[in-house]
Amino acid sequence: MTTQHLVDQIHKKKSFLCIGLDVDLDKIPKHLLATEDPIFEFNKAIIDATHHLAVAYKPNTAFYEAYGLKGWQSLQKTIMYLNEQHPNIFTIADAKRGDIGNTSTMYAKAFFEDLAFDSVTVAPYMGKDSVEPFLNFKDKHTIMLALTSNQGAFNFQTKTVEGVELYKKVLETSKTWKNAENLMYVVGATKAEFLSDIRKIIPDSFLLVPGVGAQGGSLQEVCEYGMNDQIGLLINSSRGILYASKGEDFAEAAKVQAELLQSEMMSILLKKTGA
Numbered sequence: 001m002t003t004q005h006l007v008d009q010i011h012k013k014k015s016f017l018c019i020g021l022d023v024d025l026d027k028i029p030k031h032l033l034a035t036e037d038p039i040f041e042f043n044k045a046i047i048d049a050t051h052h053l054a055v056a057y058k059p060n061t062a063f064y065e066a067y068g069l070k071g072w073q074s075l076q077k078t079i080m081y082l083n084e085q086h087p088n089i090f091t092i093a094d095a096k097r098g099d100i101g102n103t104s105t106m107y108a109k110a111f112f113e114d115l116a117f118d119s120v121t122v123a124p125y126m127g128k129d130s131v132e133p134f135l136n137f138k139d140k141h142t143i144m145l146a147l148t149s150n151q152g153a154f155n156f157q158t159k160t161v162e163g164v165e166l167y168k169k170v171l172e173t174s175k176t177w178k179n180a181e182n183l184m185y186v187v188g189a190t191k192a193e194f195l196s197d198i199r200k201i202i203p204d205s206f207l208l209v210p211g212v213g214a215q216g217g218s219l220q221e222v223c224e225y226g227m228n229d230q231i232g233l234l235i236n237s238s239r240g241i242l243y244a245s246k247g248e249d250f251a252e253a254a255k256v257q258a259e260l261l262q263s264e265m266m267s268i269l270l271k272k273t274g275a
C-alpha cells in the first residue's frame with residue numbers, strides 16, 4: 001500500500017486507529033477454545049466488528065509464535081482474511097526483526113512476500129545494512145523502533161552519544177539510507193513529550209504509536225505534539241480493545257472501545273482539517 005493510500009483511508013474513515021491483534025489464549029472467551037482455530041476465530045470476530053473504525057491492524061508475531069506451528073497458521077489465516085476482505089486496511093507484522101543483511105532479506109521476504117503484510121517492525125541496533133534489505137520492497141514499509149513505550153527505553157535510547165541522544169541519532173542516520181522514504185518509526189505514546197523534538201528531525205514520516213490504553217499514554221498529547229499535515233500517526237491499542245469483555249459479547253465490547261478512540265480521533269481531525 002502506498003503512503004498516500006493510507007492517508008486517504010484516514011480521511012475517509014476519520015480514524016488513524018490501529019488495532020493490535022495480540023491474542024492470548026488465556027484471555028480470550030472460553031467458548032472459543034472449543035473451535036478448531038480459536039486464535040483465528042477471535043481475530044475474525046474482532047475484525048468483523050471493528051474494520052470500519054480502524055485503518056490498520058497489527059498482529060504481534062510473539063502471540064502466534066508462542067503457539068508453534070498452529071499459531072503461525074493462525075497468523076497466516078488472519079493476514080489472508082484481512083487482505084482478501086479488507087484490502088484497504090494497512091497491515092503491520094509486529095516482529096521487531098533485523099540481522100545481518102543476508103538474513104534480513106529473508107525476514108523481509110517472509111513478511112512482505114510470503115505473508116503479504118504491508119509493513120514490518122524492525123530494530124535499528126544492527127544498523128544500516130540490517131535495515132536496508134527491508135527498504136528494497138516497493139510500496140512496503142519498514143517501521144523502525146525510535147523511542148519505545150517501555151521504561152527500558154531510558155537504558156539506551158535516550159543516552160547521549162557524540163552529543164546527541166541515541167534515538168535522535170537513529171532518526172537522523174536512517175534518513176540517509178537507500179529508499180529511506182519507505183521508513184516509518186515507532187514512538188511510544190507514553191513518550192508524547194518527546195514528539196516535538198522528533199518531528200523536527202522527521203517532519204513527514206508516519207509514526208506508529210503504541211501505548212494508549214493498557215500502558216496509559218494520552219491520545220490527545222500524542223496528537224498535539226506528533227500530528228503533521230498528512231496526519232502522520234497510527235495509534236495502536238491492543239489489550240484495551242481486545243479484552244474489553246471475556247464473555248460472548250467480546251466483539252461488541254471491542255467495538256465499543258474502538259468507537260471511543262475513533263470518535264476522539266474524529267474530533268481531533270475535525271479540529272485539524274475542518275473536514
Ligand SMILES: O=C(O)c1cc(=O)[nH]c(=O)n1[C@@H]1O[C@H](COP(=O)(O)O)[C@@H](O)[C@H]1O
Pocket residue numbers: 020022060094121147148149150186187188210211212213214215236237238239240
Ligand atoms: O512496536 C510496537 O508495536 C511496540 C513498541 C513499543 O514501544 N511499545 C509497544 O507496546 N509495542 C507493541 O504494541 C502493543 C501494545 O499493546 P497494548 O499495551 O496491549 O495496547 C504490543 O504488541 C507491544 O509489543
